[in-house]
Amino acid sequence: MRGALAVALALAAGAARAEPAPEPPRPATAPEATPWCAPELEALADGLCSYAPEGESATRTLVVFLHGVIKPDTTWQYAQERAIVRGAKRHGFSVIMPRGRRGIGPKGMQDFFTWPTSVKAQRAVEAELLAEWWSARAALEARSGRPFERVYLVGFSNGAYYAASLALRGKLAVDGYALFAGGAGARYLVGPAKHTRRRPPIYVGYGLKDPAHHDPESLARALDELGWRHRARARRGVGHTMTDAGLAEALDFFRGR
Numbered sequence: 001m002r003g004a005l006a007v008a009l010a011l012a013a014g015a016a017r018a019e020p021a022p023e024p025p026r027p028a029t030a031p032e033a034t035p036w037c038a039p040e041l042e043a044l045a046d047g048l049c050s051y052a053p054e055g056e057s058a059t060r061t062l063v064v065f066l067h068g069v070i071k072p073d074t075t076w077q078y079a080q081e082r083a084i085v086r087g088a089k090r091h092g093f094s095v096i097m098p099r100g101r102r103g104i105g106p107k108g109m110q111d112f113f114t115w116p117t118s119v120k121a122q123r124a125v126e127a128e129l130l131a132e133w134w135s136a137r138a139a140l141e142a143r144s145g146r147p148f149e150r151v152y153l154v155g156f157s158n159g160a161y162y163a164a165s166l167a168l169r170g171k172l173a174v175d176g177y178a179l180f181a182g183g184a185g186a187r188y189l190v191g192p193a194k195h196t197r198r199r200p201p202i203y204v205g206y207g208l209k210d211p212a213h214h215d216p217e218s219l220a221r222a223l224d225e226l227g228w229r230h231r232a233r234a235r236r237g238v239g240h241t242m243t244d245a246g247l248a249e250a251l252d253f254f255r256g257r
């Protein structure tokens with residue numbers, strides 16, 4: 001429930017006189033108290049991290065990772081970034097880790113970094129988000145001199161709910177979705193999804209100790225109803241997390257294993 005986007009405009013009322021008063025100089029923008037990217041990662045842009053394996057271990061696969069809900073000025077995101085990078089090192093894929101936006105979160109978390117799961121939020125920031133991800137992808141491809149052969153979207157928690165929405169709406173040309181500890185078979189998504197032509201495989205992973213495990217279960221039932229190729233895996237003794245084993249299983253599923 002990883003990753004990214006409110007702008008405040010200050011209006012000053014000028015005194016009534018023939019010539020407007022000159023605008024006072026704006027103070028320099030203060031740096032973020034806590035950098036978004038973990039220290040060992042590359043910051044491609046503000047709020048967008050990346051990792052690319054080197055040498056023979058590198059594949060032509062890119063993963064876009066969507067984080068869960070992140071409180072501002074914390075390092076909650078670091079554990080999630082490091083988890084997906086651990087998978088990248090083990091399986092040889094490149095990864096970009098964008099940031100959600102503030103001001104669009106659920107009640108009580110409006111100021112947190114979240115993803116646009118509501119229609120209203122999607123209208124406000126979705127186009128900007130998708131353009132940001134694809135710009136980062138293009139930057140990595142330009143650096144390596146060749147395009148990625150496969151692109152997967154991996155979402156955790158809030159990121160998984162948004163990834164499920166993207167999948168059911170057919171918004172992205174990717175080769176697969178892996179959803180961990182999130183995603184739901186909401187009727188307002190399942191209805192339109194019956195007409196979605198772009199249907200990459202979807203992996204749904206969740207733990208039975210997660211209080212919200214009924215949501216991914218409902219998504220799996222919806223995918224059954226839709227006849228959508230997917231694999232759902234529930235793990236006993238696992239709570240609200242993305243396991244290394246689950247990520248490995250998702251990649252195997254995408255490769256037809």
